[in-house]
Amino acid sequence: MNRIRLVTCSFVVGMALVLLGAGVAFAYDETTSAPNPAMTEENCGRCHNPFGFSIFHGASAIGVHGGYTATSYKCKGCHSVHAAAAGGQQLLAGVTVKASCETCHDGTGGGGVYGTIAARGLTVAADHSVESTSVIPGGNASTGGSATMVLGGLNGTLTCTDCHTPHASSMVAAFQGDRYRIANSTTRVPQVKSRLLKQRPGGVTTAVAEYGSDWCLACHKGRSSALSTVHNHPADSKATTSVPFVYDRVARLDVAGAWTGTTVASQTLGFNNQGYLMPYPRTPQQAGHAPICQQCHEDARSLGSLSTTGTQALVTPFLVTMPDGVETSSNPRFQNFPHETTNYRMLVEAGATSFNDDLCLNCHPTSQLP
Template identity: 35%
Template sequence: MLVMTIFWAASSRPAAAYPDWDPAPSPLAAEDCDHCHSATSSGGTAEWDGSGPHGGYLTSTNKCQLCHVVHKSPSDSVVLLRTTTVTGMCIMCHDGTGSSIGVYSTIEAHGGTVAAEHRVEVTDIVPGGSSALGSALGCSDCHSVHGSNTVAPFLRDSGRAYAADEYVISDCLLRNDVRSGVPDSVPEYGALWCAACHDERHSGSGTTVNHPVDGDSSWGYGDVRSTIRTDDSWREALTGGVATGMGRTNSGYLMAPVESAGDGRIEEVDRRDPMCQQCHEDARDVETVFSADYTMRGTEPWNTPVNPVFVTFPHQTTNDMLLVEQYDDLCTNCHPVTGLP
């Protein structure tokens, strides 16, 4: 009789409206990259789609739960995230102390010293900006976390798809509506993309005198041309010996002197002013061949010299003011002494 009573009591409990699923531990505690960068984001050997949790949502994928918790998110979180802020969620994956591909803390984790950075969740003040952001700078101010309204894809120095043995182009989830909120207002990652926030540093601002910067919104990182070929023999995008694009080459930071111009800049039919990223990028020796070995990144010592050593711009760099090089070494890349008036 006692046994029957216990059985009845147990079987008469009301059924839960949904499974009592405890989201801890986070699915982000994955053992391999496939967990986020496979087509299903559920591990296994599925083919990579490269977008991780930031896109490629299908009826067969399970990516939303990597960042969001429907019923048990922290009480002070936003949009049901596993963390209290969007930036905090980003850092769970992109923190270089636990990952070799992180954008923050990677430099210090590998023995370097951070000299300049875009500080997140610290201030809304923009250096060289005519107005404050309104709230502290966060990852989503520059990046579209779900892959919508992004700039045109381009080849970056970090264009190697992690363990995939191929070069890829990416939009780096950079917003094409940065600061303005107007879709496609900045379609390319170029000078105007930076000027969306740092508008008083742009030569067309009219407020101060700045170094000339190209003001064409359709001209971006992948369109820069250099007449000096130092390390671009692998590239297919060559026209008459001129390398196109800045990704995975240091040629885009060197401009050949031209007698007819007299100022040391490149002379072409379509003569362009430089873009911000030709002075502000990952620290490197631009006169030395570009080199990167991502297969050993995270293991000390790295098996080959790399130049640049760290690929973390514009988040953190080892040079002041996020500069590629410093002092006159930077200026003479485009204005060599022999070409000065």
């Protein structure tokens, strides 16, 4: 009880500092603090208001980022009318958008996306660098090379709100991801939600309704497999088929941990590892479709392998009992894509500085090569 009171008092002090303009994180720090305090309105309702378990999970779980009413208290969680950070913008707690976001999403409390890999003593091999660059790899649709975009961060660099909408407007459709939502030390639920992803990432003109290849191609235009001037690996998108696969709708293998050559249609890529191996010849559900970007680029994990002939696959099961790399046995250990990963170029199977044929053999068995 004393620990709970201590954490609660620390929370109140941290919140007060944020509203006074100090760039102090007030999310619960699961790496250094006492066990999670009780999930009560007293401990959580200051930010998650109106309070209730439904706000922590489900498609409508958007916390302070939406659901504003005449009786809610959410605006002051991010904005201070008379005591915002000097030199900042829009009355935010931090001087920059990133600093404001990281008053909560700082790698603590199971809610961080940057910093959790380093917190476990590992090295980040690839990331979407925030407030440090405006250069988009593969952003040039004419050459396939890099391109510069004017983005919303400091000096036109990439920042959080280039991908995420802070007020839950014009979001992509909700989808099942790999992350657990942490409600307390024993309650963990998978998330089916939009992740506040914008339909127009980077401020592009064409809206994308679902998270998949087309969402990535909004900025990485030169990576499309439909370009005539650049030859890229095939990727399912609206430029290649009228109804492309998306993150929440792929053909995936029916079981993990046993040999199988059967796939099931219209399944989510998230919260399992069964959508990353593709038997050859392709199954009826896979016919006419290429992989989506996220079937090669995702959080680092062990996937399994195809049989010698390629007609069967043995999937290494998905296992996540705690988020943010707390358990070394988790597969994937981290669930932070596309923010930062431990693998080269955010590839699902690779080393820290390069990738080998293991990734290619997930879909291209040697017996089927010409």
